[in-house]
Amino acid sequence: MSQTSLTIRSVRARAVVAPISRPVKNAFGVIEAAPLVLIDVVTDQGVTGHSYIFAYAPLTLKPLVLMIEEIGRDLAGKAIAPFDLMAAMDARFRLLGWQGLVGMAVSGLDMAFWDALGQAAGQPLATLLGGSPRPIRAYDSYGVVDPKADAGDLKRSLDQGFAGIKIKGGDGDAANDERVVKGVRKLIGPDIALMIDFNQSLDPAEAISRIERLAPYDLHWVEEPVAQENLLGHARVREMSPTPIQAGENWWFPRGFAEAIAVGASDFIMPDLMKCGGVTGWLRIAGQAEAASIPMSSHLFAEASAHMLAVTPTAHWLEVLDLARAVLAEPIRIVDGALTARGLGLGLNWDEAAVKKYLV
Structure with a gap:
C-alpha cells in the first residue's frame, strides 16, 4: 500500500491512568501513576495510527480527550499528509496559540499520522524518514532519590547497562542537593553520566x-534550572x-526552539514530542540543532523517540521514563544500556485488556 493513499476516517481518544514502576517526585509534587491519552487515527484503508500523550495530571484527561476527538471530526476525509495537516492546524489555532492542551493534542495527532504512514509503507518510522533503527544510548530517569533508600533501584539501572542516571533536585535547600548528588555519585562511580533536573524550581x-556548589561532582548536565519561559535567565545561568x-522539554514547537537557540539559552536541547509538534516538529528542530551544532536528546516517549533520534544528526541521549509500559503489548526493552526502535511506524500496539483495566 502506498503511504500517500491514507485517508482519515475517524479519531478515537481514550484516557487511562497507568501504574508506573516507581513514583516520580520532583520539586513540586509526586507522580504516582501516569495519566495518559491513547490516540487512534483510523483510516479508510484499514490502517490505524497509534500514539499517546502524557497528561501530567488526571484533571486534564477529559479536556484532552474531547479536544482530540473534536479536532478529529474536522479531519475526517482528509489525506494523511502530516506537513499539510500541521500547516492547517497552525492556521486554525493561530489566534488561540499552541501552548498547553492544544499543542499537546496537535502533537499527539501528528505522531499518530506518522505511525499510520509507517505501517502503510511496511517500515519503521526511522526507515520511512530515511534512516534506520539503531541502538540509542539511554539514561534512566528518576525523581528525587535518597542515595541509601534507593540504592537497590540505582544499582539495578547500572545492571541494565545504563550509562547515565538522571535525578531531580530542588526538593530542599542547596545542602540537601549536595548530599544527594554526592551520595549518588559515590554509588554509581565516576564513569556513569549523572544529570540533575531542577524542573524550573x-x-x-x-x-x-547551586550549580557552582555541585560542580565537584562532575555533573553531565543541569536541566531546567529556571522557568522555561525565562530564556534570558537560562542564558545568564549558562554563561x-x-x-x-x-533544556527544551517545555519549549513549544519549532518557533520556541528557534527563539531559545537565538539567545543561547542552553548547551543541549531535549524536545518533547508531545510539545514540539510531534514528528513533524521534531524534524524541523533537528535541523536547527544541526545548524547550531547543539546535541539533542529526547524527553519521555521512549518508543517514538528511539525512531526520531535515529534520524537526528546531533543525537545525544534518550530518556527512559517508562510511563506507558502497563498498556503496551510490547513494552520497550533496554539492551546494554540502549534502546533500538522497533516495529512498523512507531511500533505502538495497545494491550487492550490492560487498557480496559486502567480506562478512566
Whole structure:
C-alpha cells in the first residue's frame, strides 16, 4: 500500500491512568501513576495510527480527550499528509496559540499520522524518514532519590547497562542537593553520566549558586534550572555555569526552539514530542540543532523517540521514563544500556485488556 493513499476516517481518544514502576517526585509534587491519552487515527484503508500523550495530571484527561476527538471530526476525509495537516492546524489555532492542551493534542495527532504512514509503507518510522533503527544510548530517569533508600533501584539501572542516571533536585535547600548528588555519585562511580533536573524550581541567582556548589561532582548536565519561559535567565545561568545546561522539554514547537537557540539559552536541547509538534516538529528542530551544532536528546516517549533520534544528526541521549509500559503489548526493552526502535511506524500496539483495566 502506498503511504500517500491514507485517508482519515475517524479519531478515537481514550484516557487511562497507568501504574508506573516507581513514583516520580520532583520539586513540586509526586507522580504516582501516569495519566495518559491513547490516540487512534483510523483510516479508510484499514490502517490505524497509534500514539499517546502524557497528561501530567488526571484533571486534564477529559479536556484532552474531547479536544482530540473534536479536532478529529474536522479531519475526517482528509489525506494523511502530516506537513499539510500541521500547516492547517497552525492556521486554525493561530489566534488561540499552541501552548498547553492544544499543542499537546496537535502533537499527539501528528505522531499518530506518522505511525499510520509507517505501517502503510511496511517500515519503521526511522526507515520511512530515511534512516534506520539503531541502538540509542539511554539514561534512566528518576525523581528525587535518597542515595541509601534507593540504592537497590540505582544499582539495578547500572545492571541494565545504563550509562547515565538522571535525578531531580530542588526538593530542599542547596545542602540537601549536595548530599544527594554526592551520595549518588559515590554509588554509581565516576564513569556513569549523572544529570540533575531542577524542573524550573530556581531563580537565576540561586541556580548559579547551586550549580557552582555541585560542580565537584562532575555533573553531565543541569536541566531546567529556571522557568522555561525565562530564556534570558537560562542564558545568564549558562554563561556562569561550569556545567552544561540542558533544556527544551517545555519549549513549544519549532518557533520556541528557534527563539531559545537565538539567545543561547542552553548547551543541549531535549524536545518533547508531545510539545514540539510531534514528528513533524521534531524534524524541523533537528535541523536547527544541526545548524547550531547543539546535541539533542529526547524527553519521555521512549518508543517514538528511539525512531526520531535515529534520524537526528546531533543525537545525544534518550530518556527512559517508562510511563506507558502497563498498556503496551510490547513494552520497550533496554539492551546494554540502549534502546533500538522497533516495529512498523512507531511500533505502538495497545494491550487492550490492560487498557480496559486502567480506562478512566
